[in-house]
Amino acid sequence: MTMVKILFYVMAFVTLGSALVVAAGKNLVRSIFMFFVTLFGLAGLYVLALADFVAVTQVVIYVGGILVLILFAFMLSGKEALDKIEEQSSKFISLKNAPALFLAALFVVIMLNVVFKAQVDSLPWIKVAVETHNVMPVDGTAINEIGVNLMTRYLLPFEVISILLMVALIGAAHLSRREGANQT
């Protein structure tokens, strides 16, 4: 086995194992910190897939942003609320869990279908791309391509997303304003 293969299996194991702990753990805060390990394993898998930019972006957005925000929400909500969640019954099979189990089972079916039917090694569009040399070399110029594409081909989606974020920002600022602030 080559080094890359060993690394892949290690990363995959770390990602899956920590994800299981996240889902099954009773202590919610610990689950969040375990989620951090999952995201890191995922970033490692991205690096192995030669998508280093995606890997670093994953760390910036999820670890630096979203995880910290989730933790903030936890720390502001106080211990009593958290204890109540931990007291919930943890029976695996119960009527409450039925919709979740159903969804999860369906999702497994879809995933397995994709894995077995796709035949990743012989996808037609990849073959065409290789034949017409419409491929990108792995020489560290990927970010230049990403930048150029964002500013040309994908400019409209990019701008639409920025407007969405702007709306969210203004909404958050409006909600957090004190009621009747203009009277004081």
Added chain:
Amino acid sequence: MNFYLTYFIVAAGLFGFVALFTMFGVYAERKVSAFIQNRLGPMETGKYGSLQVLADMIKMAQKEIIIPAAADKVLFIAAPVIIFIGVYLGFVALPWGPGLIPANINIGLYYVFAIISIETLGILMAGWGSNNKYSILGAMRSAAQIISYEIPAGFSIIAVVMVAQTLNLQDIAMQQGVLSAEQVKFFGLWDVTHIGGILSWNVFKAPHLLVAFVIYFIASLAESNRAPFDIPEAESELVAGFHTEFTGLQFALVFLAEYSMMFLVSMIGVVLFLGAWNTPLPNIGAAKLANWTTGAGWGIIWILLKSLGLVGVQMWIRWTLPRLRVDQLMNLCWKVLTPLAFLCMLISGVWRLWVM
């Protein structure tokens, strides 16, 4: 296999350097503070107190590691390690000289920026794991501060990157001296490609980059939780903030992380703005000072001197300015630094299009 061995040696060397820097940093901090406050500082242990840090270290290693009964043990034990690893990983992508870089990543700067954010998570972990109200208040203040100040720091970095046109730290370093492959202009007017020295540093490439450097420096103080932005560990309000409960070696790790962070942000500032490993001496006529003082060995000396200089300024500021209040801190970040950093980014774009 030699290939992997080199990596291990480099990693161990970097760790040794960080530890050594922390030792000297603590001693320097105490002496600088003493000088600024007209005291003598440590004088008893060894000549001029030079063995003080060693004595402190031995004391720290002997202390019992106390875990509070109500603490979340796993998080409590893991937190200092994660705080330190987050900072230590940042050193991977920083260049030390021409051809001397532990890992030449083409998105090095982005990587460093990403990996530093792990420290925030470690601090929150420490705050929550300690199960102490002061710890958690300190951790939340720290996280809020670091997240807020990442924005002006990020945009001032983008201002440089737009001028440099690359995220590879080694390439950015290369552009700021006589080894540059492209034309370097002093304030966009005077071609200094073959003169080099201090004239070709990034801060002098465009006037707005001077402003960007000041913004970055202020933000980096906040990111390393240094005074005047040390409200996360404000001694007069929060005992010691997020590391209140740590003793012995765990406290040593937190301390190591703080000093490594100081050096890391200074080194990023040097690489981006102050010419990285390039010499400050320009070529003057027949005296090719820049050509003579550029090389791998010289590079390490220059980058060390410059980074230590910036660390010195950090210490100077810590013992000069009073601590900012929380609302003042946020006002400074969102109402002053962020708009200025945005302006710098805009000017960078215009500069790249029309001047360079």
